[in-house]
Amino acid sequence: MSEALPPRTLFDKVWDGHVVPAAAGEDAGLPSVLYIDLHLVHEVTSPQAFAELDRRGLKVRRPQQTLATMDHSTPTDPSIGAARLRTLDPQGAAQLEQLESNCRKHGVPLFAMGDRRRGIVHVIGPEQGLTQPGMTVVCGDSHTSTHGAFGALAFGIGTSEVGHVLATQCLLQYRPKTFEVRIDGELGPGVTAKDLILYVIATLGVDGGVGHVFEYRGSAIRSLDMDGRMTVCNMSIEGGARAGMIAPDEITFAYLEGRPRAPRGEAWERSLEQWRRLPSDDGARFDRTVAIDASQIQPMVTFGTNPGMGIPVRGTVPAEDGVPEQQRPTFAKALAYMDLDPGVPLLGHKVDIVFVGSCTNSRIGDLRAAASVMRGRRVATGVRMLVVPGSFEVKRQAEEEHLDDVFRAAGAEWREAGCSMCLAMNGDQLEPGQYAVSTSNRNFEGRQGPGGRTFLASPLTAAASAVRGVISDVREML
């Protein structure tokens, strides 16, 4: 059947396969009705959506294609249980209870507090084998782009849209454009998927991808493992893109095989056959293309207050005249907030907090990387390091590998799973003026706590900086 079709991109195939033929359609200038295979739900962006359903007397159309978890405002301090949370943070506790009662009422499966499968929404979907190639995946959370690492079309939606999907399993969407981000060559030692995506965003800008879906291609992408691919796709949104995708291959299939919700037996074979047809056809056209040489990429650190303000760890903050005139007020404001001068190096800058975690870098591969630097070393005096696994499953696996012992012996805090200091909703946060090296995805003003200052970096760079107490080049420590 594919003979007759013009060559299509991975995105085209997934999109075309999910448009519900209906009265509404692209031709009439109306948005398409896009069918959603998997809807992930968490406590923060869902309460008003469930309330809307209740107000209209609607049911959840497909509870079996919906999964809820608790991650954003849950405590990661092991000593805080449900009872203490109610006194410490009554609003947060109420939100968790609300999600529980909404899920119970509508028959939506929930990984509640105490469930050993619980974790950050973008960690558990893949981990459970729910995120699969060729699917459409949405969640009321912008980092849903993470799931694109499996060749799924995955993007964040707002709360009204959460209500749309709950009620109809569909969304109204205009077809986005495609953007090929081709990265060929080999990453050097100490250079990771996180550095790669920070480099891409520094190159394209925080609005470089607006209106587009990225497809990451090229040998540097092919040689990343799934944890690395998820890190890359996770930050697509920081480059302004609607989503980011990577074609599924043997690495994808090996990751999925045997996961609790992945197909089995004959269904697995059938799925494989379909998944193998997903990669972009030869000659498929993208609306835009950029090519990047992986060997040019060095460990990256951000200096400013958006993820596009990144430089090589041995680089210097740009001088004012290196910044286009239009962007100078933003640049000056960012430096004032960070209390940094133009032209200064970041290497050697003092650090108060190191945070290893978030849906960008909290998977087992990330923890192994951080532990490889920490082993036999100690967190510098005056520095506090938090290591927050992305899920309880990641935590279990890390403990099985005794990574927790490595972190504890180094003087770092080993926490329960959750979003934690990524957005500082749960009490884990920076003090005003503090500097953090953080493996998360956003260095916005106040993101990690009012007045807190964030340097985004990889788990390797974060661990190296924890040991030395200043921003460090991990390549000296490998």
Place this chain on the structure above:
Amino acid sequence: MSDIPSFTTLRSKVAPLAIDNVDTDRIIPARYLKVTDKNGLGEGLFFDWRRRADGALDPDFVLHRPEHRGAAILLAGENFGCGSSREHAPWALLGAGFQAVLSTRFADIFRNNSLKNGLLVVEIPAAVSRALLAAVERDPTLEITIDLPSQKVLLPDGAEQPFTIEPFSKHCLLNGVDQLGFLLDQVPAVERFEAAHAARIDSRA
């Protein structure tokens, strides 16, 4: 079913916020996300900018200046609304009395969220934005008109600036119709789709 305010023509003063790349964490910080309804989010709008270090309201913050009080149009810098998908951002803007935002570019999710809630986002060229900013700084009392049916902004100098909006969003705004109602009408087609495509997963298994 009418669930969003309908929007036709808006004539108002303009509050200038000449900052680029304003992200949704700035528009409303995460600690305001613990609510389970939409009310009262206006007070969290631009929370950290509106307050001094001691927590008191900063009378110098541009939106607090008496001359900008009552403005229903926000003139933002470039690339407004990037970052988190929180719909609390347009809820907060609406809660604080804004009905339209002008910028040179909007982040995709923010644009969608705004239009769904009856907050009109209008993209204007950088030169027009700069000229309007200068005009508002000279005379904060001047008013502009946003005319949705003709898709034009009537500028203080009498010039008309056309803008684009997807026909569907325009239809919904003009009529105060919300998208869920539209989608519910598509359910028979969704049922046919589901009959032809077996679900790929079962999250309950």
